[in-house]
Amino acid sequence: MNFLSSLVNSIRPQSFIERAARLLPQRNHVRAATLVVLSALLLFYAYQAVDLYRNARQIVTLSQQAQPLLIARDWQQARVVLGSVQQNMDELEQSLDRLFPITVIPPISREASALRNVLAAGNITIDNAQDVLDWAAAVPILGNADTAFETLTDADKTQLLKALDESAFFLKSRQEQTDLAVLFLRQARLQSRLSVLVKNIDKVLSRLARGQQVFRTIQPWLAELPSIAGYPKEKTYLVLLQNNTELRPTGGFIGTYGTITIKNGSVAGFMTDNVYNLDEPAKAYLAKIPPDPIKQYLKQSQWFFRDVNWDPDFPSTAQNAIQFYHDERGPVKTFDGVIAMTPDVVQDLLNIAGPIEVDGKTFTAENLVDLLAYHVELGFKEEGITIYNRKQIIDDVAQELQSRLFTLSFSQMRQLAPLVLSAFSQRQLLVYFSDSDTQSLAESLSWGGRVLPAEQDFLHAVDANLGSLKSDPAINRTIRYTVAPDAMGNMTATAAITYEHTGNFDWKTTRYRTYTRLYVPRGSRLLSAEGNEETITITDEHGKSVFGTFISIEPQHSETLSFTYLLPPSVIKNDSYGLLVQKQAGTRAHELLLDITVPFAIHTASGEPSVQQAGKRSAAGTLQLDQDKEILIK
Secondary structure, three states: OHHHHHHHHHHOOOOHHHHHHHHOOOHHHHHHHHHHHHHHHHHHHHHHHHHHHHHHHHHHHHHHHHHHHHHOOOHHHHHHHHHHHHHHHHHHHHHHHHOOOHHHOHHHHHHHHHHHHHHHHHHHHHHHHHHHHHHHHOOHHHHOOOOEHHHOOHHHHHHHHHHHHOOHHHHHHHHHHHHHHHHHHHHHHHHOOOHHHHHHHHHHHHHHHHHHHHHHHHHHHHHHHHHHOOOOOOEEEEEEEEEOOOOOOOOOEEEEEEEEEEEOOEEEEEEEEEOHHHHHHHOOOOOOOOOHHHHHHOOOOOOOHHHOOOOOOHHHHHHHHHHHHHHOOOOOOOOOEEEEEOHHHHHHHHHHHOOEEEOOEEEOOOOHHHHHHHHHHHHHHHOOOOOOOOOHHHHHHHHHHHHHHOOOEHHHHOOHHHHHHHHHHOOOEEEEEOOHHHHHHHHHOOOOOOOOOOOOEEEEEEEEEOOOOOOHHHEEEEEEEEEEEOOOOOEEEEEEEEEEEOOOOOOOOOOEEEEEEEEEEOOOEEEEEEOOOOOOEEEEEOOEEEEEEEEEEOOOOEEEEEEEEEOOHHHEOOOOEEEEEOOOOOOOOOEEEEEEEOOOOOOOEEOOOOOEEEEOOEEEEEEEOOOOEEEEEO
């Protein structure tokens, strides 16, 4: 019966409903179709993910290829590479778009958003770089990395300075674009949880931060550089060679001075001379009265150019130097500024330029100071040179060094930038400009050597070697600064300066005789002093209270000069204490020991990593005073 029914059904025509039912997928068909669709989707998204990763790797590789091209100044090839980077970034973004709707899943959406922020930063950076390449390509001499500066024609230099002169707005806008790229990267850094992405973002941010710091420092100067370099009008500067082996307030004794005239980036005139050749004729008519310490300890009744740097505020000293030069009847009528440097700067320059040979003597970074000092103090007699010409060798070395520096290629000159920045931060190099805008720029970067303003606490120890010999290399200094509230809640400070004399009596070293001044917040009241050899003089200079006195240290001995004083209430503001320690120009790094107790519970101590919280209300640390230091305790 069943067989007959089946046979009948097989030969009976099927109804429309029956035929339609057979077209519908059965259960096993649904599973198969679903598997096929999911497999296709998986393959599609896997391909997009792989393509995204491939493009990301390619972007990294191409970016690494761009750096040496930029250094070699191959602008055309660098533009090609950047174009390839842009193409890979576009493809990466397309791959990311195709991953929708997976990218809306919460954990994935956060990473996708972070990646889009990275891409936004990358697009801004590429556009920025292309604009800079176009600008550089428009100045032909920027395209030759091996060109020596001295081989450039006046027309080449004028073209370069003109381009810089017109680039102020362009460079400022490039900086703003870079800042925007950094904002996108920081947002991506906050969003991402992928360690590989976070690691690479941190790496890029670190490089950008260093680049921004350098660019922010030099960018304003690029706009001012043409004027400083004598375009379109030549500039003449007074040069002070300050010997910091005989320390003075702005860097060292001015045994040699000079003048330099620059026109369209070229040295149109340069000379140095023994300062006594300027000072000695002025004895007959000069009527300037020196500061009391110079009068008392150097036994001088007249104030000469060589001692003009008594004021540690360099703009004040620079203006005085120009006036002293004119009063002593120097031949140059006007100056556009003053440049002061110590032998430390010259030694660094020799490390780039290489050894210099003058009169059979080879000067290197290692022997420069000692070899010059011996010739100027003793050697000139052995060679039959008069006392008035004994410093001619300094001019010979300076002329040769100037010539050598201007034969460096542009690629070699890149080494000068970090050297100069370091010299400014360590106050071995100071500048003053008669033009108020340029001077304001120098002061904003702390390149001008001004006694700095400070909203809260301030410390600036200033030595003046009045021993007439080059004893400072034998002196080890340590400054210990202690601050704490007294029983009445007033902040009391003790600044103790220890001088360790490691030398002996010889032709260049004697007992160390220094007139020491301590610049502290205005309104500070001296309570006591120890180690001083004369009464403390209290004055008011540059918005600071100043304690001054004299101390001497015998060879192989150590002495400590300390001042204890009451600080004004302004050092504590809104449960915070701030301290700015200004480094004296010309000094080399020495220890600064801080021990600070405040009248509030400390939450943070910032500014210097080595200053750490030592207790509920105290912080302490040991620093190297190689540049200005700033600490904030909240």
